[in-house]
Structures are given as C-alpha cells and as structure tokens.
Amino acid sequence: MNNQNNKVPSMPRLNSFERFTKVSVWPAYAGCLWALIYAVFVRFYQSAGGQIGMPGQLKEGFYMASYIAGVIIMFCGLVLxxxxxxxxxxxxxxxxxxxxxxxxxxxxxxxxxxxxxxxxAHGISGIITKALLLGGFITIDFPGWLVLDVRSLALWDLLIYEPWFVIMGIFAGLTAAYYAQASNAPISRFRRSTLLYLAFVFLLTTFFVLAIIYDFGKI
Incomplete structure (x- = not known):
C-alpha cells in the first residue's frame, strides 16, 4: 500500500546556534547578573561620588543621569x-x-x-573609536565633563565599559532567540529574521562609528 501521501513533512534540521538557543536559559540569568553588577558597582557607585573609573569630574546633573541609567539597566536585566x-x-x-x-x-x-x-552597536563602536582615539587617528568631544583625562577615559571605555555593552548585548540576543523559539516561531522565519537582524546590527554599528568620528551631534 502506498503511504507516500500520508507522510508528515520532516522538520528542518536545526543548526548549532538554533539548538543552543532552543534549550539554553542560562544567558538570561547571566545577563541579569551582568546588568546588576554594572548598575550597582558602576552607575550607582559613581552617582554616589565614587572615583574609581572616573577620570574627571562630571557636570551638575550628570550624576543623577548615571543613577537613572543604573535603574534602567537593572530593569533590563530583570526583563531577561x-x-x-x-x-x-x-x-x-x-x-x-x-x-x-x-x-x-x-x-x-x-x-x-x-x-x-x-x-x-554601542559597545563595538566604542571599542573601535576609543582605539582610534588612543592611536591618535581621531579626536572625540566628550560633553558632560568639567574636568577630564581623555586618555584615562578612553582606556576605561576600551577595557571595561564598552566590552560590558557587547557582552550584555550577546546575553540579551541569546535570550531573545530562546524566546522566539519557545514562542513557536517558524524555523524558516527565525533564520531569515536572524540574518536580517545581524545586517541591521552591522549597519547600526557603522552609523555609530561614523557619528562619533564626524560628530553628527554638531551638524
């Protein structure tokens, strides 16, 4: 008896990224912890007047902005x-x-x-532009500072702050991929969306780099 018409179409075979994000929830917890560490030990600490990692003196009002940023970062970690x-x-x-x-x-x-x-995009563009700054290829305007050691700020950004953004973004992206698959997103749509999203991140990063180098804010 011919059963070919009764065959159920086979599911597409998952690649390693899809298999990983389909079952891995730990990036959400790691991302939440990563956010809390940065919020407490960087944003809240500096808004309270802590000097470690502060290569100068901020203008009035920017300390409160740092505190608000810490609250937002904590909330984003909990969202993961x-x-x-x-x-x-x-x-x-x-x-x-x-x-x-x-x-x-x-x-x-x-x-x-x-x-x-x-x-x-923030992290990668920051790493690229701070490296160019330290190499003497570009200059960058840093608003919000009364007193500033530019080289020290660039080193802190390059080695500590901007890598935090990249790692946090990776944790968030992996968590979003898990959520998409847990929400039964069709695998073909998931794959197309992933490629389009990576292209978007690349373009956004490029825009950030150009914005910093050419100081679009003054245009």
Missing amino acids: IALVKPWSRVVPDWVPLIRGKKIQRLIILIPTLLCTAFLI
Whole structure:
C-alpha cells in the first residue's frame, strides 16, 4: 500500500546556534547578573561620588543621569529573566479579563531586539573609536565633563565599559532567540529574521562609528 501521501513533512534540521538557543536559559540569568553588577558597582557607585573609573569630574546633573541609567539597566536585566518564564508567552491566571491569552511574540521581541542592537552597536563602536582615539587617528568631544583625562577615559571605555555593552548585548540576543523559539516561531522565519537582524546590527554599528568620528551631534 502506498503511504507516500500520508507522510508528515520532516522538520528542518536545526543548526548549532538554533539548538543552543532552543534549550539554553542560562544567558538570561547571566545577563541579569551582568546588568546588576554594572548598575550597582558602576552607575550607582559613581552617582554616589565614587572615583574609581572616573577620570574627571562630571557636570551638575550628570550624576543623577548615571543613577537613572543604573535603574534602567537593572530593569533590563530583570526583563531577561521574564523572557524565559512561561508567563512571558501566556498571560498568567491572576491577571483579570485577559488571563490565558497568548502574548504576541513581536510585542516582546521588538523592544528586546532594539535594545540588544543598541548594546552591541554601542559597545563595538566604542571599542573601535576609543582605539582610534588612543592611536591618535581621531579626536572625540566628550560633553558632560568639567574636568577630564581623555586618555584615562578612553582606556576605561576600551577595557571595561564598552566590552560590558557587547557582552550584555550577546546575553540579551541569546535570550531573545530562546524566546522566539519557545514562542513557536517558524524555523524558516527565525533564520531569515536572524540574518536580517545581524545586517541591521552591522549597519547600526557603522552609523555609530561614523557619528562619533564626524560628530553628527554638531551638524
């Protein structure tokens, strides 16, 4: 008897990245810890007047801005934890009126991926431009400082701060990939979206580098 018409189409074979992100939730927890460390030991510490990692004196008001940035970073870290929990895909039972409703994945993925792109582009562009600055190839204007040791700031950025952005972006990106697969995104769409997203991050990074070098803010 011919059963060819009854055959179920086979699922596409997952590559190593897809297999990893399909089951790995630890990047969310690592990213949350990474965010908390930076928020507490960099942003909150410096906003309280700590001098380690501060190659100068900020203008009035920028210390509060640093504190606010720390709060936002902590919140972003907690969001990563939410992405690996079931209630980020289906509204919990304790929410009235809409309990049990499926959450559209793009509502979660779009802001997460935009933040991820910013983190990676910020970090990579910062590393590139600070290296060029230290090599004497470019000059950069640093607003917000009353007194500043430019070389010291560039070294702190190059070795500590900008790598933090890149690593945080990687954790966020891996978590977003897990969420997309846990939300049953079709694998073909997942693959196309991943390639398009990487192209977007590349273009955004390029824009950031050019913006820093040519100081678009003064145009």
